[in-house]
Amino acid sequence: EFMGEGRRLDDLRRWHKGNYVDRQPTGVWVNNASADKVKVTGGANSNEGYVYYYGQPTGWKEYYYLCPLPLEELALNKNLEQNPEWSKSNK
Known part of the structure; x- marks a missing residue:
């Protein structure tokens, strides 16, 4: 629902669709x-x-x-305690 409104992250969280x-x-x-010296995928x-942007998505x-x-x-x-996995050094 929020995809075109700049709120996609909120939508993914709400519907639990991070995957x-x-x-x-x-x-x-x-x-x-080989001439461009890039790594590619999906070709014959x-x-x-x-072209790959980087090696592995962080997920x-x-x-x-x-x-x-x-x-x-x-x-x-x-x-109050910080939510699990978030350290107090992160905002």
Whole structure:
């Protein structure tokens, strides 16, 4: 629902669909990867295909469904604890 409104991350969290972003992002199609010195995927051979942006996607972590609590709120209320997996050094 939020996809075209700049709120896609909220939508993924709400519907628990983080796995939708667990794909290898690819770039443009090239026909001569060896001349361009790039790594490709999805082609008929190793010399043509879509360019890899990077080696391995980081993937969606389970703790991404929870937002980290603001450090200011943690400082104001000593009874609060940071959400699991988020360290107090992250915002």
